[in-house]
């Protein structure tokens with residue numbers, strides 16, 4: 001039986017991150033879930049996914065915010081960039097849609113953030129000033145009328161059409177956070193506006209409807225492994241080299257299925 005490993009936020013534009021990933025070995029029989037933020041550079045993103053496909057039995061991926069940044073190409077918006085990324089995945093053999101493999105469902109979920117986590121945390125004047133530096137506001141270019149809800153609409157097709165009733169366990173994953181309590185409380189946040197730019201309650205409601213046993217996520221670069229309301233939520237972000245130095249951790253692949261001893 002294959003083991004399922006999770007990683008997110010590999011940000012391979014950092015040489016140290018690319019080096020660590022390129023040295024992974026011994027996973028020819030395993031499944032890897034890549035929960036977004038590979039690179040804003042599409043050729044680098046493609047090279048990274050192709051490299052991972054060669055190292056694992058199956059690789060699943062869902063886009064992160066950095067992956068849909070449009071930095072140099074005025075003709076493209078973030079949705080067309082995302083479609084381009086999904087095409088690259090298809091050609092590389094990276095799975096971006098749900099699949100039933102070896103008696104488990106693996107379900108990648110599209111996600112984006114809104115303010116549904118932060119209803120009781122309105123933005124102050126300071127927050128609004130600070131938020132102006134948030135990179136997505138500069139590098140994501142949305143088509144007219146785009147709403148975060150549109151990302152979740154993309155998941156509805158398969159949530160509604162797949163018969164998941166007798167298929168357990170279900171391992172889902174997204175880039176964004178499905179719950180506010182997966183982020184530290186406002187008082188502990190360095191950037192007080194964060195609850196507005198990390199996730200959505202829409203995501204949690206889709207996870208609940210799926211009946212996920214385990215849900216992997218990324219984006220906040222704060223690693224977690226907690227069970228809430230019967231769902232195990234796991235983040236295993238590689239993050240930036242400076243974050244690893246600051247918080248003293250080393251990159252690793254985290255096994256999320258089958259459950260490891262003591263987890």
Ligand SMILES: [Fe+2]
Nearest residue numbers: 009037219221
């Ligand atoms: Fe990230």
Ligand SMILES: [Fe+2]
Nearest residue numbers: 037064065219
């Ligand atoms: Fe992110």
